[in-house]
Amino acid sequence: MGITKTEHFTEAQNELAVLAKAIGHPARIAIIQHLIKVNSCVCGDIVNELPLAQPTVSQHLKELKNAGLIKGNFEGNAICYCLNEEGFEKIKDFFENINSYLENKKNQCC
Amino acid sequence: MGITKTEHFTEAQNELAVLAKAIGHPARIAIIQHLIKVNSCVCGDIVNELPLAQPTVSQHLKELKNAGLIKGNFEGNAICYCLNEEGFEKIKDFFENINSYLENKKNQCC
DNA sequence: TATTTATATTGCAATATTACGATATAAATA
DNA sequence: TATTTATATCGTAATATTGCAATATAAATA
Numbered sequence: 028m029g030i031t032k033t034e035h036f037t038e039a040q041n042e043l044a045v046l047a048k049a050i051g052h053p054a055r056i057a058i059i060q061h062l063i064k065v066n067s068c069v070c071g072d073i074v075n076e077l078p079l080a081q082p083t084v085s086q087h088l089k090e091l092k093n094a095g096l097i098k099g100n101f102e103g104n105a106i107c108y109c110l111n112e113e114g115f116e117k118i119k120d121f122f123e124n125i126n127s128y129l130e131n132k133k134n135q136c137c
Numbered sequence: 138m139g140i141t142k143t144e145h146f147t148e149a150q151n152e153l154a155v156l157a158k159a160i161g162h163p164a165r166i167a168i169i170q171h172l173i174k175v176n177s178c179v180c181g182d183i184v185n186e187l188p189l190a191q192p193t194v195s196q197h198l199k200e201l202k203n204a205g206l207i208k209g210n211f212e213g214n215a216i217c218y219c220l221n222e223e224g225f226e227k228i229k230d231f232f233e234n235i236n237s238y239l240e241n242k243k244n245q246c247c
Numbered sequence: 248t249a250t251t252t253a254t255a256t257t258g259c260a261a262t263a264t265t266a267c268g269a270t271a272t273a274a275a276t277a
Numbered sequence: 278t279a280t281t282t283a284t285a286t287c288g289t290a291a292t293a294t295t296g297c298a299a300t301a302t303a304a305a306t307a
Contacts, residue, residue, distance in 0.1 A: 028260070028261045028262060028294085028295050028296045028297080029260090029261055029262030029263050029264090029293080029294050029295050029296080030261070030262050030263080030294090030295065030296080031162060031163065031164075031262095031263095031294090031295065031296095032164075032188065032189065032295085032296080033163060035163075035188035035189070036163035036164070036166075036167060036188075037163075040163040040166045040167055040170070041163045043160075043163075043166050044160070044161050044162050044163040044165075044166055045161075046161075047157050047158070047160035047161035047166075048157070048158065048161025048162070049161075050153075050154070050157035050161070051154050051155075051156075051157035051158030051159075051160070051161045052141060052154050052158070052264090052265085053141065053143060053145075053146035053147075053150040053151050053153075053154040054141075054142075054146065054265095055154075056146075056150045056153050056154055056157075056231075057146060057150055059235070060150070063234065063235065063238045066238070066242075071282090071283065071284090074283085074284085078142065078145035078146075079142065079145070079265095079266075079267090080266070080267050080268080081267090081283085081284075081285095082266075082267055082268080082269095082284090082285080082286080082287095083265075083266050083267060084284095085284060085285055085286085086264095086265080086266080086267095086285090086286095087265095088284090089285085090264095101273095101274085101284095103274070103275070103283095104273070104274040104275055104276095104281095104282065104283055104284085105274095105282085105283060105284085106283080106284065110235070110238070110239060110242075112239050115232075115235055115236065115239060118232065119232070119236060121166075122225075122228065122229070122232050124173065125169070125173065125220070125225055126225065126229060128173045128176070128220070129220060129222050129225060132176075132220075138264085138265050138266045138267085138290070138291045138292060139263080139264050139265050139266080139290090139291055139292030139293050139294090140264095140265065140266080140291070140292050140293080141264090141265065141266090141292095141293095142265085142266080162294090162295085164295095181252095181253065181254090184253085184254085189295095189296075189297090190296070190297050190298085191253085191254075191255095191297090192254095192255080192256080192257095192296075192297060192298080192299090193295075193296050193297065194254095195254060195255055195256085196255090196256095196294095196295080196296080197295095198254090199255085200294095211254095211303095211304085213253095213304070213305070214251095214252065214253055214254085214303070214304040214305055214306095215252085215253060215254085215304095216253080216254065
């Protein structure tokens with residue numbers, strides 16, 4: 028089918044899945060890493076940073092924006108992008124739970 | 138196309154993408170959460186925990202296993218699953234970098 | 248050994264994703 | 278206003294993902 032049965036899962040599970048899925052592409056990871064590396068908002072040079080055509084990059088940026096992981100504002104005729112704290116905040120708890128679980132894990136069998 | 142141009146990205150970026158992509162489905166999040174919730178290895182009741190048919194669950198488990206996020210060992214005629222620390226360790230740094238960046242971020246423009 | 252139980256694999260239909268050329272849009276500038 | 282520059286959207290081809298029925302496999306048990 029290719030269609031996810033979102034209705035069978037909790038809102039939180041679906042939300043987390045959307046966020047993780049958005050991160051789940053090397054181009055989108057490269058975009059996130061670039062935004063961190065330059066340590067500021069990036070206006071207009073994201074296309075040049077990636078080995079993909081402009082429409083493709085635009086599509087990836089849109090997906091990150093839709094997922095709530097980046098924000099973009101018009102700045103003249105360019106667009107300034109930066110990370111969106113809200114999105115990453117939502118993932119944070121999930122991974123912190125996993126990490127603290129893994130640190131304290133007993134009952135090892137595998 | 139539907140084919141990701143992995144050759145244009147670093148190994149680390151591709152590896153992270155594979156991990157995030159594997160997490161990016163509500164059923165697979167539910168599996169991870171269940172493994173944490175029961176706080177032990179789970180032998181054989183994962184199919185019953187999910188609102189999906191057995192072959193579908195088997196497929197999701199396979200994807201999590203391929204990505205290195207869970208481990209499974211035969212235990213009699215059932216299989217015991219638990220989280221695979223290695224996989225989550227690889228994601229940890231990525232999110233820790235993002236979080237410490239977001240906490241110290243200056244240069245806000247959006 | 249035959250049956251039961253648990254899980255995996257195969258095959259396939261429906262849908263989603265990835266990528267990009269062509270084109271549109273919209274602000275800046277000549 | 279015409280042109281340039283930056284980004285978005287459309288359309289489409291190639292491939293991937295999701296889900297499940299049918300079936301296979303493999304260990305446990307009757």
